[in-house]
Amino acid sequence: MTSFLTRRRLQGGVTGFAVAALVLTTAACGGTTRGEEETTAGGDAAASANPDAEIPEGLAVGFLPKQVNNPYFSVASAGAEAATGEFSGEYTETGPSEASASSQVSYINTLSQQGTDVILTSANDPNAICSALDQARSAGSSVVTFDSDTDPECRDVFINQATTEGIAQTQVDLIAEQTGGQGQVAILSATANATNQNTWIAAMEEYAAAEHPGLEFVATVYGDDEDEKSFQETQGLLQTYPDLAGIISPTTVGIAAAARYLSGSEFKGQVALTGLGTPNQMREYVQDGTVQSFALWNPEDLGYLAAYAGAALAAGQITGAEGETFEAGELGEYTVGADGVVVLGDPTVFTAENIGDFDF
Numbered sequence: 001m002t003s004f005l006t007r008r009r010l011q012g013g014v015t016g017f018a019v020a021a022l023v024l025t026t027a028a029c030g031g032t033t034r035g036e037e038e039t040t041a042g043g044d045a046a047a048s049a050n051p052d053a054e055i056p057e058g059l060a061v062g063f064l065p066k067q068v069n070n071p072y073f074s075v076a077s078a079g080a081e082a083a084t085g086e087f088s089g090e091y092t093e094t095g096p097s098e099a100s101a102s103s104q105v106s107y108i109n110t111l112s113q114q115g116t117d118v119i120l121t122s123a124n125d126p127n128a129i130c131s132a133l134d135q136a137r138s139a140g141s142s143v144v145t146f147d148s149d150t151d152p153e154c155r156d157v158f159i160n161q162a163t164t165e166g167i168a169q170t171q172v173d174l175i176a177e178q179t180g181g182q183g184q185v186a187i188l189s190a191t192a193n194a195t196n197q198n199t200w201i202a203a204m205e206e207y208a209a210a211e212h213p214g215l216e217f218v219a220t221v222y223g224d225d226e227d228e229k230s231f232q233e234t235q236g237l238l239q240t241y242p243d244l245a246g247i248i249s250p251t252t253v254g255i256a257a258a259a260r261y262l263s264g265s266e267f268k269g270q271v272a273l274t275g276l277g278t279p280n281q282m283r284e285y286v287q288d289g290t291v292q293s294f295a296l297w298n299p300e301d302l303g304y305l306a307a308y309a310g311a312a313l314a315a316g317q318i319t320g321a322e323g324e325t326f327e328a329g330e331l332g333e334y335t336v337g338a339d340g341v342v343v344l345g346d347p348t349v350f351t352a353e354n355i356g357d358f359d360f
């Protein structure tokens, strides 16, 4: 079935030609023209957003996670697919099996060539996918980043799962609580270039220095969002830092692998572990006493909100400018903030008391 924007492109021959010329001239990140529209983050307040515009039927929505074999993104994908069904769009999920910097580029090019109206993506690197996204936008796609942003110039809106400060403070407060606020702390991250993890790590170190000066951040290691590498990096941390008081792993893959290592080691219950995990992956480690508490948002809601934001862009309800509002189905109304950022909500802290209430 021909997608909404493809149909629109086919109807406008002259525009189609202009778009083709633009594709050739806006290869670099940060191009600013798409036909007559701005392609910078934050939208163009003067461009006519029409909050009452209907979401057209048959919008083609493409979901491109950091990597496809990650349970966190499978849950987010289910949310995006559910939203797409609600507005009668057509949904595809595609993506690399490894979360490396440039592994998403060819998938973006394919989605663009297929005339995908809405691209939803979590970036492995702030810059590596910029020029591919620029070309997709020049060809008519609306681009929504969620979870992990690109350079803001290269997308229309970013759906942030919670504020950076909120995510950082929650994890530092949890490790401070579990270690008595004293001792060496290491970070087990995802990939070295991940925009989201790097933003959170910088904010965690800043917050800890101000609020929990007894915590000493001794190392950041990278498990690349691969289970086995994350497991080995945890083992390495404990060998290198025999006095380690705690580990923060702000990645669902990392925290689950670190918990598995600790639970089978002499460090179980001795070295604290917190970070960002899915309740389903972490349940057994909370029940066996390896982990006291960790945090996350609802990834399904994140995907759902991203899909509705993409539909609102494609429909012309929003352009990505600050102050615009749109309806996100069951989640209700959201407002676009500065730099085209929409915040989902606050993270949830999971403990032995409440983990049974969650199933994702």
Ligand code: RAM
Pocket: 066, 070, 072, 073, 122, 147, 148, 190, 194, 196, 225, 250, 251, 252, 253, 276, 277
């Ligand atoms: C991993 C990914 C993702 C991050 C979560 C918390 O699944 O790195 O980007 O948001 O963890």
